[in-house]
Structure formats: C-alpha cells, structure tokens
Amino acid sequence: MESNEILRVNGISKRYGDISVFEHLDLSVKKGEVVVIVGPSGCGKSTFLRCLNGLEEIQEGEVLLDGERISQNPKELSRTREKIGMVFQSYDLFPHLTILQNLTLAPVKVKKRNKKDVEKEAEELLERVGLLSKKDRYPRELSGGQKQRVAIVRALIMHPEVLLLDEITAALDPEMVKEVLDVVLSLAKEGRTMVIVTHEMQVARAAANRMIFIDGGKIVEEGEPTEFFEHPQTERLRQFLHSFSYEAE
C-alpha cells in the first residue's frame, strides 16, 4: 500500500517571523486519491497547499514527491512544479495570450514539446470542458467560470502527477460554480490525484476519498467522507459543519 504513495508531507511548519501559521503537519496522498481539506478562514489550509509546490517556503519538515525531497532551490523547484499542477482562486490566465496560447505556453517552453501536438491536445481538452469554440478568444472575453475551466485545463496539459486546487470556486458567481465543479468531479472519477481546498461541502462529499479538517494550524480530524460528515468525532468539526447547514431549529 505504501508503494503507491505519491505525495508525502513530513512535519512541515510555516512561520512568518514569530507568527506561526501551522506546526508539524503530516499528509500522505496515494496515487488516484482525492484529499479534500476544509477549515475555517485563516486556518492555514491555503498556505499549506502553497507549501506543497514551493510557492511558500517552509521553516521545518519536508515534502516528498515520488519519494524525492522537494528542494527550495529555484532550478529544481521548476522541475518539480511541472509534476504538481496548481489552480488558484482567481483563475490567473495570462491576459495577453489567447486561450490556446495560455494552454500551449508551458508545454512548449518548459517541456519542449512539439507545438502542433500540444495544440491538438489542448483542443481535445477544451472540447471536453465545452470551450473549444473559445480557443482564439482572450481571457477577458470569458466568464469567470469559463476562465476557471481553462485554468484547470492549463494545469492538466502539463500532465501533472498531482493537482492542487486552491478554493477554485470561491471567486465565482453561484451559477458558475457548478460548471467548474462538474469538471472537478469528472477528474476525480477518472482517478486523478488531487488535493483540494474548498468551502463547497457538497463537492467535498462527492469527490473526496478522504477529508481533512484543519483548524488553528493543526489537523483536528480526518477520515472517510461519510463518517466525517455524518459522525464527526470532535466538537470543533461538529461546530464547523453546523455553520454550513441552514436547517431551522
């Protein structure tokens, strides 16, 4: 079972000067597993995710991808980042490039792949998320939900071993959330390895193989989704989950 572990986090700590964001967090992600991290705002879950691909420096501990330690050295870091895709809350497409150019930039420049092949693959992926007709448009001409789907494709086309999704629906209008989450769910079904930070409990439940609840810089509870949502073990998780339900009492 340990052999198909793809990502391992050993006791990492993140501090800004004297202020600690989190201390000694561990995580192990198996190939094909979808891990969803939830927690109140400011609990450090996004920062934790950013540490996994070296966007944030860690003060302690180590992150292993395929058993290899992720170094903080910029050169090796770019190599690692080819294997760890990340999608952000604000779908940061490159505004000066068309949708197709946004997708082909990294595979062509970083992986030195043939441009024609990459374009073909990009078109197939766009087709899959229903955006092929937009390939020659610029990001400003797309809606938030469309941009976010493109951002997901832009990460996928690098063939990452792990995909990190950082609150990718948080900045979207409610009616656009579904079109993005549908893509996430279909990726989960096809066995993509993903670590997701989200506030969408519905999706967490539908996509997750394992749930993690972080509060105050610690993993307070983790477990299989049904158990996690139906029978939370800790009072803090119970309160947190309760804040998402609007049932009349």
Next chain:
Amino acid sequence: MGFEVLLKGNNMLRLWQGLLVALKISLLSVVISIALGVVLGILMALKLPVLKQILRAYLEVVRIMPQMVLLFLVYFGTTKAMGINLQAETAAVIVFSFWGTAEMADLVRGALQGIPKIQYESSMSLGLNTYQTYVYVIIPQIIRRMIPLSINLITRMIKTTSLVMMIGIVEVLKVGQQIIEANRKTSPNAAFGVFAVIFVMYFLACWPISQLSKYLEKKWEN
C-alpha cells in the same frame, strides 16, 4: 483671410521646416526619456528607501515647475552662472528629457507594480523558471500597458515644444510670427491664416499618433 501670404515665396516650406525642428526636438527627447525612464522606473519599483525618496522628490519638482521656467534656467541661467554655453536645441532637449524621464519612470513603475503577484505565481506553478516567467508572461504585459501611455507622452511633448521659441529656436510658431511680421503692410490679416495653418499642422502631426495609441490601447485592453 490672410492665407495668401503662405503662397508667397517659400513660406509654406519654411513652416514645414519649422515643424520639423519641433518634431526633431520632441523625438530626441522622447528617445532619451524612454531609455532613462525605464531604468528609473525599475529602480522606483524596487522600493529602496533612500532612492525612492530622491526619485519622488524629482518627480514632484518636475510636476510643479513650469517647463518654461526650466527652459530659461537651463538656457539663460547656465550661461553666465556656470560659463556653459549651451545651444538652444541642446537646452531644449535637456529640459524636455528631464521632464519626460520623470513621467516615463512613473509610467514604468506603475506598469510594473500593476502586475499582480499571482501572475508570477501561476506562471511558476506551470514550471516556468524566473527567466521564462519574465520573458513570456511579465514583460509582454508591461509593454502592452506601456506603449499607449508612452505614445501619449510623445504627443504631449510635441505640443509643449512650442515653448522653445522663447529661447530663440526658430520652430514652426516662430516662423509663423516672422511671416506675419514681414507681411504686416500687405496682408494685415496674415495672423489668422498663418496660425490656422499651424494649427492644422500640429493636428496632422499629433492626430495619427494619438489614434495609434487609442488603437493599441483597445487592442490590448485586459
């Protein structure tokens, strides 16, 4: 209406040559301003405490001081006080570059700081290294933001060069005055005709440039 004086001798040609003098001064100043402005703008964006204060003071001085005062100071002031005998054109280029560099530096600083941090991060997350991030992601965005604004600066400079007649440079406005003076007796209405033509000349020089800037701005808006 006074247009007839323009048909006399080579008056029309002299006006065009006058415009060329103005354009030459502004073009030279623009090239210098862009080169120096890019360097200063990057320095400003770096937020080095002391340097930042100095550059801000420079920017303030340029904004507050009328360009004419600066022209007089550099052209007339330096001659006696420092024994430097500047050509009028040189003095004009120095003053306009001094002004243009400040404006340009502020544009560059604004463009640089206007690129959100997440643009760097999403580029890095795709595996692009620092060099590739700048070449393919950041610099193209900066250039797109900069070009319309700097073109705007060019038209403003062309317009402001009409001041240089005050330090004796014979540019288009001065040529116009000379023509009017010379024909005072025969064409008392020359002022209207000549200045109207100069107005059109300035328009012909600046309008295409400002249209280009508008076009680029629209094409590249994010």
